[in-house]
Amino acid sequence: MKPFKSLIPLEKALKTMEKSLKPIDRTESISIQKSLGRVLSEDVIAEIDVPPFDRAAMDGYAVRAEDTYGADNFEPKILRKIDEIYAGEVSDKIVHKGECIQISTGCKMPSGSDAVMMVESTDQIGAEVKMFKPVYPKENVSPMGEDIATGSIVLKQGEVLSPSKIGALAALGIQKINVYEKPWVAIIPTGDEIADLGSELKEGQVYDINSYTLSSIVEENGGAPIKFEIVPDANESIRVAVKNSLEYDLIAFSGGSSVGERDILHEVIQELGTILFHGVQIKPGKPTLCGIVDKKLVFGIPGYPTACLSNGYRFLLPAVRKIARLPPKRFTTIKARISRRVVSSLGRSQFLTIKLEGQVAHPVFKESGAITSMADADGYVDIPADVDLIEAGDEVEVILLI
Amino acid sequence: MKPFKSLIPLEKALKTMEKSLKPIDRTESISIQKSLGRVLSEDVIAEIDVPPFDRAAMDGYAVRAEDTYGADNFEPKILRKIDEIYAGEVSDKIVHKGECIQISTGCKMPSGSDAVMMVESTDQIGAEVKMFKPVYPKENVSPMGEDIATGSIVLKQGEVLSPSKIGALAALGIQKINVYEKPWVAIIPTGDEIADLGSELKEGQVYDINSYTLSSIVEENGGAPIKFEIVPDANESIRVAVKNSLEYDLIAFSGGSSVGERDILHEVIQELGTILFHGVQIKPGKPTLCGIVDKKLVFGIPGYPTACLSNGYRFLLPAVRKIARLPPKRFTTIKARISRRVVSSLGRSQFLTIKLEGQVAHPVFKESGAITSMADADGYVDIPADVDLIEAGDEVEVILLI
Numbered sequence: 001m002k003p004f005k006s007l008i009p010l011e012k013a014l015k016t017m018e019k020s021l022k023p024i025d026r027t028e029s030i031s032i033q034k035s036l037g038r039v040l041s042e043d044v045i046a047e048i049d050v051p052p053f054d055r056a057a058m059d060g061y062a063v064r065a066e067d068t069y070g071a072d073n074f075e076p077k078i079l080r081k082i083d084e085i086y087a088g089e090v091s092d093k094i095v096h097k098g099e100c101i102q103i104s105t106g107c108k109m110p111s112g113s114d115a116v117m118m119v120e121s122t123d124q125i126g127a128e129v130k131m132f133k134p135v136y137p138k139e140n141v142s143p144m145g146e147d148i149a150t151g152s153i154v155l156k157q158g159e160v161l162s163p164s165k166i167g168a169l170a171a172l173g174i175q176k177i178n179v180y181e182k183p184w185v186a187i188i189p190t191g192d193e194i195a196d197l198g199s200e201l202k203e204g205q206v207y208d209i210n211s212y213t214l215s216s217i218v219e220e221n222g223g224a225p226i227k228f229e230i231v232p233d234a235n236e237s238i239r240v241a242v243k244n245s246l247e248y249d250l251i252a253f254s255g256g257s258s259v260g261e262r263d264i265l266h267e268v269i270q271e272l273g274t275i276l277f278h279g280v281q282i283k284p285g286k287p288t289l290c291g292i293v294d295k296k297l298v299f300g301i302p303g304y305p306t307a308c309l310s311n312g313y314r315f316l317l318p319a320v321r322k323i324a325r326l327p328p329k330r331f332t333t334i335k336a337r338i339s340r341r342v343v344s345s346l347g348r349s350q351f352l353t354i355k356l357e358g359q360v361a362h363p364v365f366k367e368s369g370a371i372t373s374m375a376d377a378d379g380y381v382d383i384p385a386d387v388d389l390i391e392a393g394d395e396v397e398v399i400l401l402i
Numbered sequence: 403m404k405p406f407k408s409l410i411p412l413e414k415a416l417k418t419m420e421k422s423l424k425p426i427d428r429t430e431s432i433s434i435q436k437s438l439g440r441v442l443s444e445d446v447i448a449e450i451d452v453p454p455f456d457r458a459a460m461d462g463y464a465v466r467a468e469d470t471y472g473a474d475n476f477e478p479k480i481l482r483k484i485d486e487i488y489a490g491e492v493s494d495k496i497v498h499k500g501e502c503i504q505i506s507t508g509c510k511m512p513s514g515s516d517a518v519m520m521v522e523s524t525d526q527i528g529a530e531v532k533m534f535k536p537v538y539p540k541e542n543v544s545p546m547g548e549d550i551a552t553g554s555i556v557l558k559q560g561e562v563l564s565p566s567k568i569g570a571l572a573a574l575g576i577q578k579i580n581v582y583e584k585p586w587v588a589i590i591p592t593g594d595e596i597a598d599l600g601s602e603l604k605e606g607q608v609y610d611i612n613s614y615t616l617s618s619i620v621e622e623n624g625g626a627p628i629k630f631e632i633v634p635d636a637n638e639s640i641r642v643a644v645k646n647s648l649e650y651d652l653i654a655f656s657g658g659s660s661v662g663e664r665d666i667l668h669e670v671i672q673e674l675g676t677i678l679f680h681g682v683q684i685k686p687g688k689p690t691l692c693g694i695v696d697k698k699l700v701f702g703i704p705g706y707p708t709a710c711l712s713n714g715y716r717f718l719l720p721a722v723r724k725i726a727r728l729p730p731k732r733f734t735t736i737k738a739r740i741s742r743r744v745v746s747s748l749g750r751s752q753f754l755t756i757k758l759e760g761q762v763a764h765p766v767f768k769e770s771g772a773i774t775s776m777a778d779a780d781g782y783v784d785i786p787a788d789v790d791l792i793e794a795g796d797e798v799e800v801i802l803l804i
Binding site: 032033036048050051052053055057086087088089090105106107108142146147148154155160162163164165166167168169170171172173174175191192193194197198201203204205206207208209210211212213214215216217219220227233303304305309312330332366367369370371372374375377400401402 | 577
């Protein structure tokens with residue numbers, strides 16, 4: 001059993017981690033109906049015009065604009081209606097001088113016409129339509145390609161697909177698109193004291209919590225979690241698990257709650273690759289390890305459930321998003337007054353879990369071994385390493401996790 | 403063709419809508435691995451203690467606290483080590499007076515011991531362990547049930563499952579839980595001018611956009627979209643579609659871009675149920691219809707893609723969330739300066755789409771028929787009905803949609 005030699009600051013740990021992350025390059029073709037939140041792997045160039053024809057932007061009459069010049073309420077221009085078309089219909093008639101065609105919004109403009117007179121400015125009696133105002137050419141017409149022109153770049157590589165961007169793809173008649181694959185993230189629980197759900201607890205065992213919490217964070221942030229079987233705390237088993245995980249894009253071990261156990265993963269990574277850091281100035285979660293094996297980032301996250309989960313938010317979340325090519329997560333924060341004095345450790349960034357009650361922030365951290373330290377929380381206050389005391393009533397910024 | 407008789411204000415429309423929405427009652431049993439973001443349909447009561455035994459919270463030695471009283475650096479107490487246990491191991495020895503057992507964090511406390519002496523405060527030579535400070539009873543021990551006690555309510559009906567709440571379920575060994583079903587939302591595109599993706603556009607047709615954008619909003623907000631085939635603009639077809647949709651929890655028709663077409667859905671709903679409102683003081687999207695048939699809310703959303711989508715955000719989104727029992731969506735907002743003067747219609751709440759460039763908000767609204775009015779936007783400014791002008795450089799609050 002040996003203590004850590006030195007701890008690195010959180011910001012430095014995050015920078016070191018980020019420099020070693022490579023955004024995913026593998027792509028796949030998927031249906032636009034399954035594409036919400038996915039990241040485009042190529043520019044989308046329009047192969048058709050939207051709208052694909054000049055179309056009426058109003059209900060009314062397709063006219064030759066010049067036929068309406070000079071019209072007003074006292075001396076309306078009178079045009080002869082030669083056809084009427086509703087949504088989806090096309091007129092095969094041509095609008096000649098003195099003529100008009102009744103038209104619905106969205107219809108293709110008939111040949112010869114160049115503007116739409118709004119129905120509100122007209123009065124139809126039989127086939128004669130009085131026009132009470134003039135329209136200028138192109139008025140109330142959406143020209144072909146106005147929305148999207150053939151050849152233009154509609155969406156760019158790297159854009160995250162939202163409802164409206166999916167709408168732009170639909171407008172072009174596109175059914176399948178190329179996106180980046182979701183990164184596969186190996187989630188590897190370790191520890192002889194851990195039992196998987198569905199098994200009977202043996203004396204001295206607790207259920208595996210971390211596989212489920214870390215997998216949820218991965219899933220929530222654009223990754224695909226791959227849950228491994230529980231790995232015993234033995235050098236050979238950990239070595240095999242590391243090797244088996246290298247086909248994935250990111251590897252997160254959890255567990256190894258004691259100093260002795262932590263050393264196994266450290267040893268294995270040192271042997272197979274490089275340690276980037278081991279021990280971070282954070283609380284809880286200090287014994288966090290990060291290394292590289294075969295260009296893959298490997299995390300060793302402490303096994304205590306709240307320490308593991310806070311590390312999941314601090315390290316795994318930004319790592320998954322960067323590999324997935326998603327922008328950094330925008331957490332909602334709200335200001336509140338803390339309900340009691342909190343003493344923090346100077347030199348450690350503290351992840352203090354909070355339950356909100358109106359504008360009051362109640363610390364709910366019990367201990368890093370208690371999952372309820374997180375499950376009862378609405379969010380957390382990130383207490384910087386250089387702050388060692390928050391007085392009751394002080395304003396804090398709560399980062400919401402729900 | 404007839405104009406609307408009267409428009410109701412947005413806030414009134416939303417209140418009217420909400421009063422008619424019934425949160426879902428159907429439940430299903432699902433694996434906790436599929437439960438992220440789902441809503442619990444019953445309280446979860448702990449059937450075991452977590453931890454299931456008194457456990458060591460530190461690496462060190464399990465001792466009888468009283469054996470350490472009076473210890474200090476100059477006169478350490480010396481205890482005899484009778485066993486050592488690592489994670490997952492249990493000792494069958496009993497700690498008698500003057501004895502200790504080396505123990506790892508997370509281990510079950512051996513019989514006879516009542517505290518853990520941190521390894522840092524000890525020095526072991528052979529079987530003799532010097533203790534340089536005293537510990538009090540229960541020190542560095544997490545008592546059985548400290549995290550979760552048998553019989554306590556761990557999670558309540560109505561809670562939304564987050565990573566940490568899923569962790570609390572795992573801690574209890576729970577694999578399946580009862581949650582509310584996702585509401586089924588019928589998305590029904592109408593209009594003879596609309597063609598589905600994969601078909602060739604006939605003259606005068608455009609592709610169906612709204613089914614895809616509205617489905618995405620439903621999916622993003624905890625609902626399950628059911629996309630209908632495109633329905634022709636005819637009374638009988640619309641009537642059949644309404645009847646077929648009534649097995650779902652919420653119904654959204656899109657399309658009917660002209661006044662004439664809008665009347666078909668209005669007529670059908672009036673005949674089969676009740677109109678709640680038709681025509682809202684918003685821009686775009688004024689001709690929005692909301693009715694009730696067989697206790698199901700039916701929306702008629704205008705067919706123009708941006709009008710449809712902004713209505714999707716304004717009406718469909720809160721409706722789906724309420725039925726799904728999810729809390730109102732928390733949109734992120736940021737303050738920015740608008741890049742040009744915007745004239746709005748007095749008496750209409752405007753959904754003005756915005757592209758952000760640093761702290762500058764560029765309006766990107768072209769027209770409600772253009773999907774790029776939304777697809778090019780990062781968010782929107784909600785211009786209240788009583789504001790008719792925003793000057794270039796004015797500060798606006800942009801509600802982010804990406």
